[in-house]
Amino acid sequence: MAETKNKKDDNIVFIGGKPFMNYVRAVEIQFGTNNNKEVIIKSRGKFISRAVDVEQVIKHGPLGQNVETKRIETNSEEFENQEGRKVKVSTIEITLAKK
Amino acid sequence: MAETKNKKDDNIVFIGGKPFMNYVRAVEIQFGTNNNKEVIIKSRGKFISRAVDVEQVIKHGPLGQNVETKRIETNSEEFENQEGRKVKVSTIEITLAKK
Numbered sequence: 345m346a347e348t349k350n351k352k353d354d355n356i357v358f359i360g361g362k363p364f365m366n367y368v369r370a371v372e373i374q375f376g377t378n379n380n381k382e383v384i385i386k387s388r389g390k391f392i393s394r395a396v397d398v399e400q401v402i403k404h405g406p407l408g409q410n411v412e413t414k415r416i417e418t419n420s421e422e423f424e425n426q427e428g429r430k431v432k433v434s435t436i437e438i439t440l441a442k443k
Numbered sequence: 444m445a446e447t448k449n450k451k452d453d454n455i456v457f458i459g460g461k462p463f464m465n466y467v468r469a470v471e472i473q474f475g476t477n478n479n480k481e482v483i484i485k486s487r488g489k490f491i492s493r494a495v496d497v498e499q500v501i502k503h504g505p506l507g508q509n510v511e512t513k514r515i516e517t518n519s520e521e522f523e524n525q526e527g528r529k530v531k532v533s534t535i536e537i538t539l540a541k542k
């Protein structure tokens with residue numbers, strides 16, 4: 345399944361390069377089995393497009409009637425690449441919430 | 444330069460595969476030379492990540508002090524591909540506005 349952080353942050357789904365439906369199911373599990381009121385989809389760089397895809401598939405799927413997009417925030421993060429150079433990358437956080 | 448629509452929509456910048464700085468300059472021109480209060484950055488599919496990159500570069504550049512992100516909206520569009528099959532693609536609209 346998609347990776348999750350520690351328990352406190354377990355309503356966060358980080359979008360990366362795993363099979364697409366893993367992320368959709370991870371969001372569904374957070375709303376369903378784990379009964380969270382909000383789920384935050386996070387990603388950065390080239391995976392930002394995928395985060396929006398996950399959001400759209402959720403909203404057009406079985407949960408779509410009960411879930412709305414509460415907030416979309418973008419930002420930048422700086423990190424050191426393998427050559428020790430500072431690199432900026434864009435980030436997105438999409439908060440889905442039960443209506 | 445980045446493509447623009449007809450005059451009525453000339454505060455819209457569509458992000459595609461042209462050189463990245465073309466889009467940054469297109470946004471700067473809309474705010475500067477054309478004196479628009481709002482500029483809408485639109486893109487779809489894999490170019491969504493690039494739209495966020497353009498927004499972030501604007502906000503960390505010379506205009507950054509005077510421009511804020513007013514609204515971010517995501518959606519899906521359906522279109523027919525070359526084989527005549529209906530395909531869904533995610534879209535984003537980022538509205539930047541002068542403070």
